[in-house]
Amino acid sequence: GQAVCQQVNLKAAKSEWVMLNVGGKLFTTTRSTLTRFDPGSMLARMFSTDSDIEWSSSVDESGAYLIDRSPLYFEPIINYLRHGKLILDKNVNPEGILEEAKFFGLTSLIETLEDMIERDQLPDDNTPIT
Amino acid sequence: GQAVCQQVNLKAAKSEWVMLNVGGKLFTTTRSTLTRFDPGSMLARMFSTDSDIEWSSSVDESGAYLIDRSPLYFEPIINYLRHGKLILDKNVNPEGILEEAKFFGLTSLIETLEDMIERDQLPDDNTPIT
Amino acid sequence: GQAVCQQVNLKAAKSEWVMLNVGGKLFTTTRSTLTRFDPGSMLARMFSTDSDIEWSSSVDESGAYLIDRSPLYFEPIINYLRHGKLILDKNVNPEGILEEAKFFGLTSLIETLEDMIERDQLPDDNTPIT
């Protein structure tokens, strides 16, 4: 039961490369990626270097920022932040990604995902129910 | 064959961040997540800070609490505890998650999963057998 | 090319928690799980504390017992040993699990899997060929 966390002041840690520990899985990315879209989103505000607010966050022993969310559904989220396209494999449930988009406040993604989920619930011939 | 475990008194370990070693896979989460729903569930009782009972648990060498269950089916369980929605990918068998929900005593999930499994066993046109 | 193994006498290692290195992947479990069903199975005989036979086994540097089998198909096997139900995800081939059940001598599982494989080979309408 040794504590895995250490409080870190995010403004002091200026390195471009960032490690995130999302629910136990490590993601390596950059500040540019995390702050690219939706300036009001949680990740953009946490990792922006010109933020006014002093954020502090817990890190694990490897220095990765701890985020208590699903690594499975964070994967398409971080990928979206890299190039601006939401890409889903066939076996991934968009409702899982929607929960993450809501948590991180990625408003640009939320609408896309809600449309996608609505379309999925139509009959297979894709004709809207009238 | 060196012992991987060490007995730890759960009440003494007060840190908000918690690591779980579920069947060999590490999950990082918080006490708030583990105690959010179903106060009578095993996880809620183990990680509640105001519990009367003295729980002790084995930890691995990284300090993660050992749980002898399937990491595959624990994933949607811990995700449910994070936001209250049960989300399944298409290739995941709900019967696997049901076994975990039963083991952890998550009564709110058990019924949802039993309904889901029953619906899956209906013919493809989704018309209930009469 | 440094040796990964060390010979360990299994009777001397009495700890309840056990780590298995199956084909390169770590599984954490307990002796109770490994010895629960099929007392004649390889795992039950290896990890039973009241066994007459002196087993010795190779362990990796983390102390995990080395097993030269598929981690992919061992996953549903160890899950079965935890609660007695065989649960398969849609994309998992039951023939892979059958090979593991045979290797470990899990007679209770072999028949279940052989029935499952036979049913899978029927035409899609599930009507037996007459």
Add this chain to the structure above:
Amino acid sequence: GQAVCQQVNLKAAKSEWVMLNVGGKLFTTTRSTLTRFDPGSMLARMFSTDSDIEWSSSVDESGAYLIDRSPLYFEPIINYLRHGKLILDKNVNPEGILEEAKFFGLTSLIETLEDMIERDQLPDDNTPIT
């Protein structure tokens, strides 16, 4: 928040074996693989030993070159570089691989992927819409 990176001059590091940390996942490969096709691609230019340009790149603590891209969709890319065939599993979305091919400047792959995506969007009978 400890920095994970160290700047490394790529021309000085001559070893044939190369580790890449793509979005948090390690890939082990060789310079021959990375420089085999598309000499103008980013990877070929970074890892070519007779390049005129002085590239520098960040590495993680294990010495792996950091690349801020999706490990999921890099997998078929690196596999393509090994033997020249683009191979996709059924559940992998070719649009994810296309984004990586574009990022790395693998012109030979981009056209193949664009054709594949176009074909996927035709109706199931594969008859082009007229």
Add this chain to the structure above:
Amino acid sequence: GQAVCQQVNLKAAKSEWVMLNVGGKLFTTTRSTLTRFDPGSMLARMFSTDSDIEWSSSVDESGAYLIDRSPLYFEPIINYLRHGKLILDKNVNPEGILEEAKFFGLTSLIETLEDMIERDQLPDDNTPIT
């Protein structure tokens, strides 16, 4: 950019347990498995203890032999070497495994895989095109 490799003389390393680092993923297996089928295959010749040829190979820092191939498609290959059956999950593309079988010179597998791929390309009713 620190070198991950060290040259190792394979004949000198006699241990039965062998670790392979295939494209970044660790596989643990035995010499018996690697040399069981196709004595002329690359793996059989590399790991045979009575080979005349002096093989040398690079190893990573954990002592695993480096192989610049796809871990995804090596998985069914190593599983085949364990028990002699080729087993594929539904979402795995047999063309990926064929490339590995060709690389390692596993002649017994190549024909099986070529037949499998040919059958997959037939229409769904499995009636050969006439």
